[in-house]
């Protein structure tokens with residue numbers, strides 16, 4: 001058993017916590033934008049492929065206090081990095097430091113790099129190179145005043161990047177956020193899901209992938225594969241375990257958008273994600289939205305945002321027309337809406353039954369649930 005930390009966006013830690021509990025990991029504990037947990041290394045390999053709401057997983061190696069750069073250099077040199085990677089591999093220090101820390105971030109990162117390089121040189125008469133773009137080994141350093149937290153990045157490029165997004169249209173959601181929203185909704189409990197403003201299709205594609213694919217990531221490499229301690233056979237077995245225990249489920253998924261470019265992007269992304277056969281995409285404006293479905297389900301959507309006043313006014317009328325349309329056509333359905341638009345939301349004229357705060361990048365939003373009452 002070892003201790004790991006999985007990172008996510010603010011507002012998604014509840015989802016990440018339940019995902020980790022479902023994998024039966026131990027000591028699962030929530031923090032502001034991360035969740036710590038304990039499991040074996042092979043289970044951590046599996047977590048990389050199974051988790052939908054994590055952006056990164058790290059292995060904490062040391063916490064210490066240093067009062068000046070010289071002390072920092074000596075404390076870093078005492079940690080044996082040669083057991084994690086070798087002199088032929090490249091590395092990178094990813095440091096974030098608070099304003100009151102013992103030195104400027106650039107200088108602190110330089111000091112840590114020197115201590116690691118000197119350690120290798122003294123032991124092997126050889127030094128590893130620094131590669132800031134695509135390193136084999138990445139050390140994450142968080143410095144708050146004089147407190148240093150060191151961990152090894154096991155992931156590399158964010159887990160949010162699933163690799164299927166070929167094209168985007170108008171402010172697409174990051175993939176782990178879309179997946180998290182679907183988990184909040186308990187989307188598998190519905191028979192049908194409609195996104196009438198689907199943009200690049202991310203919400204529906206994440207739902208379709210969760211229903212049909214055992215692995216969130218199939219064709220990529222992770223940084224843990226470069227560690228000296230990596231066990232390829234355990235990794236192979238973890239992949240097999242995931243595939244064997246996976247159960248597929250069917251659900252009707254439908255996406256509309258008024259913009260032809262959005263539908264083109266959705267179709268191409270769904271194809272690249274291997275789920276185009278599971279989603280129907282069609283170009284259609286909200287004004288033509290009709291309930292042509294035989295059963296009751298959920299509308300899950302993320303309407304446009306507005307920054308300028310004229311856009312805000314347009315949004316209010318969009319929300320107002322949307323509300324009227326839903327009451328006319330979709331009585332008995334649930335509506336789930338991701339929005340950062342307080343004023344426009346009032347124009348919807350619906351009563352919220354659940355409110356979840358989430359962050360879409362830097363924008364604080366609400367994910368809101370409504371029960372649509374018919375006025376026919």
Ligand SMILES: C[S@@+](CC[C@H](N)C(=O)[O-])C[C@H]1O[C@@H](n2cnc3c(N)ncnc32)[C@H](O)[C@@H]1O
Pocket residue numbers: 169170171172173174178196197198199200201202203256257258259262284285286287301302303304305318
């Ligand atoms: C914020 S984007 C949705 C992004 C999407 N969730 C994603 O992850 O790609 C909002 C979308 O609403 C669409 N839209 C705006 N007004 C619409 C209308 N009246 N009817 C249909 N779609 C509309 C826009 O074309 C845009 O693609």
